[in-house]
Amino acid sequence: MREFESFLLSKKNLLTFILLSFGLFCTALFVKEIFLINEIKQKTAPNSISVSAQGKITANNNIAKVSLGVLSESLNIASAQDENTKKVNNIIKLLKVSNVKEEDIKLQDYSIYPRYDYTNGKQKLVAYDISQSLSVKIRDLAKIGDILKGAGQEGVNQVGSLEFTIDDPEKLESQALQKAIQAAKEKAHTLAGNLNISLGRATNFTESSDQIPIPRPYFDAKNTYGVGGATDTAPIPEITPGQNEITKTVTITFEIK
Secondary structure, three states: OHHHHHHHHHHHHHHHHHHHHHHHHHHHHHHHHHHHHHHHHHHHOOEEEEEEEEEEEEEEOOEEEEEEEEEEEEOOHHHHHHHHHHHHHHHHHHHHHOOOOHHHEEEEEEEEEEEEEEEOOEEEEEEEEEEEEEEEEEOOHHHHHHHHHHHHHOOOOEEOOOEEEOOOHHHHHHHHHHHHHHHHHHHHHHHHHHHOOOEEEEEEEEEEEOOOOOOOOEEOOOOOOOOOOOOOOOOOOOEEOOEEEEEEEEEEEEEEO
């Protein structure tokens, strides 16, 4: 009986040993398979090279933007409004005569503020300030000086910052992008020749653009122009619109064959 129990116990230990051995063997095969897969991936993953380049387009500014405003004041609010409206309407007529399109003239601001004087703790109404301002886009840059002078003669007494820009920057940005791409391709092929490698297809592409700067207009220091009550003898300001530089930067990644 004891011999039979010993025999069963030995059989059980043997089975356990076989199962453990089989489990360890399967685990070892699994780990080996993972290493083989990673090794194959590393060997088949293509090498690559990345290059960056810039494309620049310089263009003359062809549009001017300016804010023209009229500030009127009076104790009689209706009188101030009437005076202010007449002046603004005359300015709009001047702009249209100067071939400024109606869609390029926009009412930017209209405000009415009571102005008080405070003396000895007492509040006294001094006047009502009526203000209107127009946002104007001027496409004929040769007429900027005449328009500013004429606006002053019609009662403009508030002039916002005059700025110049480009009418169709998207077209120029596209041209700068094409130049950047071509420069990147040439750079990549030159580099490939120096390294004695062959390039494959492009696998990645990124682009960025620099903000278009808006230059300050140049005014001739020897000349000034009247604003609000200018006379016919007031000189026309000399203004140069300047240029803008549009820059596109690209980075292209190529496979190495």
